[in-house]
Amino acid sequence: MTNTFRIAIRNLTRYKRRTLLTSLLITVGVLMVILFSGLSGSFKAMMIGQITDSNLGQIQIHRRGYVSAIDTFPLNLNLNQESYGKIEHILKNHPAVAAYAPRIKLGAMLSNYMETTNIRLNAVNPEKEVKVCLAVGDRIVLSKKKGGFVGPGEVIIPEKLAKGMKIKAGDTVVIVAHNKEGSVNGFNFTVAGIIEDVLGPQGKEGYMHIEDARALLRMEEPEVTEVAVRVENFNDLDAVYTNLQSILSEQKDSKGKPVFEIHTWEKLSPFVSVANMIDLITLSMKVIMIAIVLISILNVMMMSVYERIREIGTMSAVGTSPGKIMGLFLAEGFSLGLISAMAGNAIGLTGIYLLSIYQIRFSFGRMENLLLSPTVKLTELLWLSATVLLVSVFATLQPAYKASKMEPVDALGHV
Amino acid sequence: MTLVRAEDVSKTYVSGEVEVQALKALSFEIEPASFVSIVGPSGSGKSTLLNLIGCLDKPTGGDLVVAGKHVNALDRKERAAFRGEVLGFIFQSFNLISVLTAYENVEYPLVMVKNEPKSIRKGMVLKVLEAVGMLEQKDKRPDHLSGGQKQRVAVARALVARPKLVLADEPTANLDQNTALNVVRLMRSMRDEFGTTFVFSTHDPRIMREAEMIHTLQDGRLVLTERGSDRRKTND
Numbered sequence: 001m002t003n004t005f006r007i008a009i010r011n012l013t014r015y016k017r018r019t020l021l022t023s024l025l026i027t028v029g030v031l032m033v034i035l036f037s038g039l040s041g042s043f044k045a046m047m048i049g050q051i052t053d054s055n056l057g058q059i060q061i062h063r064r065g066y067v068s069a070i071d072t073f074p075l076n077l078n079l080n081q082e083s084y085g086k087i088e089h090i091l092k093n094h095p096a097v098a099a100y101a102p103r104i105k106l107g108a109m110l111s112n113y114m115e116t117t118n119i120r121l122n123a124v125n126p127e128k129e130v131k132v133c134l135a136v137g138d139r140i141v142l143s144k145k146k147g148g149f150v151g152p153g154e155v156i157i158p159e160k161l162a163k164g165m166k167i168k169a170g171d172t173v174v175i176v177a178h179n180k181e182g183s184v185n186g187f188n189f190t191v192a193g194i195i196e197d198v199l200g201p202q203g204k205e206g207y208m209h210i211e212d213a214r215a216l217l218r219m220e221e222p223e224v225t226e227v228a229v230r231v232e233n234f235n236d237l238d239a240v241y242t243n244l245q246s247i248l249s250e251q252k253d254s255k256g257k258p259v260f261e262i263h264t265w266e267k268l269s270p271f272v273s274v275a276n277m278i279d280l281i282t283l284s285m286k287v288i289m290i291a292i293v294l295i296s297i298l299n300v301m302m303m304s305v306y307e308r309i310r311e312i313g314t315m316s317a318v319g320t321s322p323g324k325i326m327g328l329f330l331a332e333g334f335s336l337g338l339i340s341a342m343a344g345n346a347i348g349l350t351g352i353y354l355l356s357i358y359q360i361r362f363s364f365g366r367m368e369n370l371l372l373s374p375t376v377k378l379t380e381l382l383w384l385s386a387t388v389l390l391v392s393v394f395a396t397l398q399p400a401y402k403a404s405k406m407e408p409v410d411a412l413g414h415v
Numbered sequence: 416m417t418l419v420r421a422e423d424v425s426k427t428y429v430s431g432e433v434e435v436q437a438l439k440a441l442s443f444e445i446e447p448a449s450f451v452s453i454v455g456p457s458g459s460g461k462s463t464l465l466n467l468i469g470c471l472d473k474p475t476g477g478d479l480v481v482a483g484k485h486v487n488a489l490d491r492k493e494r495a496a497f498r499g500e501v502l503g504f505i506f507q508s509f510n511l512i513s514v515l516t517a518y519e520n521v522e523y524p525l526v527m528v529k530n531e532p533k534s535i536r537k538g539m540v541l542k543v544l545e546a547v548g549m550l551e552q553k554d555k556r557p558d559h560l561s562g563g564q565k566q567r568v569a570v571a572r573a574l575v576a577r578p579k580l581v582l583a584d585e586p587t588a589n590l591d592q593n594t595a596l597n598v599v600r601l602m603r604s605m606r607d608e609f610g611t612t613f614v615f616s617t618h619d620p621r622i623m624r625e626a627e628m629i630h631t632l633q634d635g636r637l638v639l640t641e642r643g644s645d646r647r648k649t650n651d
Contacts, residue, residue: 003526010514314510317471318572319499319528321492407491409471412506 004324008331011304012339022300023340026388029289030344031351033384036285038352038374039360040278046372048275052265053135054198055122055205057101057228059241060268061087061248064261066226067268073107073120075180078223083251083259087227090247096240098232099131102224104213105205108177109186110157112165119161119175122205123213126150132230136207140193149207154192156207162194169193175208179217187216237264286384290391293340297333297395305329305399312403313411322404329400330393337392341385352376416483418580418612419445419468424477425635426463437463439635440477445614445628447579450606452626452643453616459632461616462584468614469502469582470494482579499528503573503611505583505602509565511557511572517564518544518553521571529576543571546608547601563594567601574605583615587622599625 012019052058066077079087084102091100104123109116126149130137137149141159150156155175157167167173169191176186189208197204214222231240241264251259266272305312315325352374360372426438438460445451453461466472467479470486471494479486482501489497498504511520522540525531531539544550547567557565566586573581583602587595599615599622606613617623624643631639 007512007515014514310508310510311512314504314506314512315523315527316495317469317498317504317510318524319495319497319502319576321495321499321528324527407472409466412471412510 026340034348333396455632
């Protein structure tokens with residue numbers, strides 16, 4: 001086997017320029033995939049982190065039917081105290097759940113005494129909310145108290161709205177809202193801060209304290225619109241979601257239908273389309289790389305067999321078995337793929353390392369000064385290398401088979 | 416015991432509707448450790464006969480026994496194994512593998528065919544390279560060797576696995592007169608040293624006179640079998 005590979009490597013060096021060009025082509029293909037996967041994967045992970053950590057949470061639990069009507073903030077689809085208690089009990093005892101936070105979503109009228117406009121509000125328990133959305137505080141661009149979030153009697157206003165109505169931190173505003181029975185109520189609030197927008201409709205909501213929302217909406221019992229959940233390990237998100245879905249589905253109403261519905265961030269954020277597009281482009285890059293490897297190796301091996309017909313005849317004449325002749329050509333294709341994959345990995349990793357040092361600064365939507373620091377997983381590199389090797393061997397199969405099937409007398413007589 | 420026995424061996428090539436009878440009912444025998452020449456004009460069937468004896472091709476008629484084996488009955492894989500075990504080849508164009516050194520070319524059959532361990536291989540290769548006078552050039556690649564040196568390496572490669580029979584198709588055709596004579600004399604000395612049977616084809620009267628037995632072919636028929644010494648006497 002060692003000798004087969006030794007001869008195979010020598011054969012590759014026989015046509016140096018051809019081997020170098022083919023290897024370079026494959027190396028560039030591998031390099032592009034590594035760089036693109038690293039950048040796009042990191043971009044995706046960062047954006048998902050931004051979205052889930054700054055406003056959405058990783059998982060949300062609602063009363064069944066709420067999400068399909070979410071645009072109207074239907075207060076009649078809130079969870080009552082008993083339902084929330086059941087959810088809280090499940091989440092508190094689930095080992096994979098790191099934190100959860102109850103929220104009330106409401107639409108209201110905001111007035112600065114001169115103008116009035118609509119506002120979407122997210123009423124939260126600040127202590128619990130910052131454990132689920134770790135970066136929500138980072139979005140507050142102007143605050144009357146440093147590093148603080150929303151407290152009782154306070155409201156945080158979305159940046160765009162604050163700019164339009166010339167509202168500053170520390171100003172007093174009036175918020176008026178209808179409750180589910182239709183009666184109207186209003187309170188004065190102090191503007192605790194201005195919050196920047198993030199991607200998606202839920203990224204343009206203001207914040208108030210959950211107790212203020214209950215008072216404003218004159219709730220007789222403490223209702224909750226949704227429960228946002230953070231898991232211990234984001235990589236386990238799908239497994240935790242499936243597990244929670246199965247537990248929650250046991251809760252049925254009088255008609256035997258599930259009381260709750262549960263969604264991951266993917267079902268709640270429009271960024272999932274961007275994420276899917278990124279995955280599709282990454283897959284396309286990989287398909288292009290596979291095509292490059294397949295075509296270039298097939299071409300070089302077919303030429304190699306054609307140019308060495310007499311040599312194949314000689315090998316066969318001295319008694320080399322057809323299997324060994326086939327093995328020799330397969331070893332050449334494999335070696336070419338291996339060398340190229342190794343070179344591509346080495347250059348790709350260097351590129352990723354350099355990009356992680358000199359981070360890329362960019363803006364996405366209204367999010368500015370985002371720093372992209374690409375990484376690539378070892379499993380991704382192994383997968384990529386295995387694909388290149390597999391495709392290399394596959395591309396060599398036909399020429400190698402042709403070589404092994406040559407009759408020595410015909411091959412020796414070839415001119 | 417006879418090394419090669421041919422009885423009514425024939426070979427017909429079919430190309431479309433045209434049939435060409437390259438060999439017509441040849442019968443002859445070759446004794447072990449003999450030095451035999453096949454001679455005849457171009458197209459007389461010399462190469463075809465060597466291909467059949469060398470199991471590179473199959474007869475279309477008759478019976479051919481090489482080293483006790485009825486080679487007509489062997490399939491591709493068995494013929495390859497048989498060639499590796501019993502036969503050695505020397506070609507007109509040397510057919511050395513260009514990426515391998517002289518040493519590695521000679522070592523090739525031991526590695527790829529015989530699977531001999533490295534320690535044993537080394538001794539066998541060095542011995543045969545020394546015998547053909549190529550020990551000092553052992554690390555050179557074929558493109559750094561002269562025609563005569565290449566053919567010496569080819570002789571060494573043919574002999575290294577200790578075959579019973581070495582077949583050489585026009586081994587001196589690409590060499591000048593003196594080198595050609597040297598190569599044939601080298602082959603004969605190798606026969607003397609290793610006891611290997613050599614069968615070679617040639618046009619060259621000076622070369623054919625070196626053989627102990629000469630088979631003359633014409634139009635695919637064996638027209639004359641004579642001793643080399645008789646041919647030498649006639650020419651003298």
